[in-house]
């Protein structure tokens with residue numbers, strides 16, 4: 149057996165979560181439009197398209213959320229080692245200072261599945277355009293605190309929709325190795 153290569157397969161296999169981005173390089177309007185078009189092209193049950201995106205390029209707002217998140221994390225009695233390591237960097241941002249954040253939301257009555265398809269389309273389209281992405285789910289805990297809750301309004305999430313994760317998007321400033329994958333998680337019935 150061998151893996152067959154084409155541009156789509158190669159983009160899927162080359163994608164990594166990117167946590168360092170080239171500063172001062174906003175997404176172009178065409179890049180953003182392409183990412184959104186690819187996201188909205190995702191399949192959804194009964195074509196319900198039960199998703200909503202919030203594109204955030206207001207870096208001041210993102211930094212406010214980041215600082216609130218850091219304060220919340222630092223107030224915890226213990227931190228996972230990865231967070232201890234990340235917080236040693238005085239320039240750390242939970243968003244990794246990406247050019248843009250795309251907040252993926254789902255219709256609360258429909259659940260997250262369709263929106264996850266959309267998100268993966270965005271991520272793979274970004275890879276194919278030479279852009280890097282990272283899913284950012286950890287920050288959502290901040291919005292459940294009294295300090296963080298007001299930001300849900302500022303993010304203009306429509307009534308009835310829930311945030312799932314942000315997608316950090318920008319031009320990569322790192323090229324990490326692939327993280328291990330377990331290729332045995334499959335059953336064949338022949």
Ligand SMILES: Cc1cc2nc3c(=O)[nH]c(=O)nc-3n(C[C@H](O)[C@H](O)[C@H](O)COP(=O)(O)O)c2cc1C
Pocket residue numbers: 163164165166167282283284285286287313326327
């Ligand atoms: C739903 C979801 C939430 C994630 N949240 C975070 C996050 O908050 N911060 C982070 O650095 N990476 C986050 N990640 C990235 C994962 O850590 C990453 O996908 C995984 O380690 C595999 O690495 P790879 O994406 O480079 O293949 C998230 C990924 C997913 C799918």
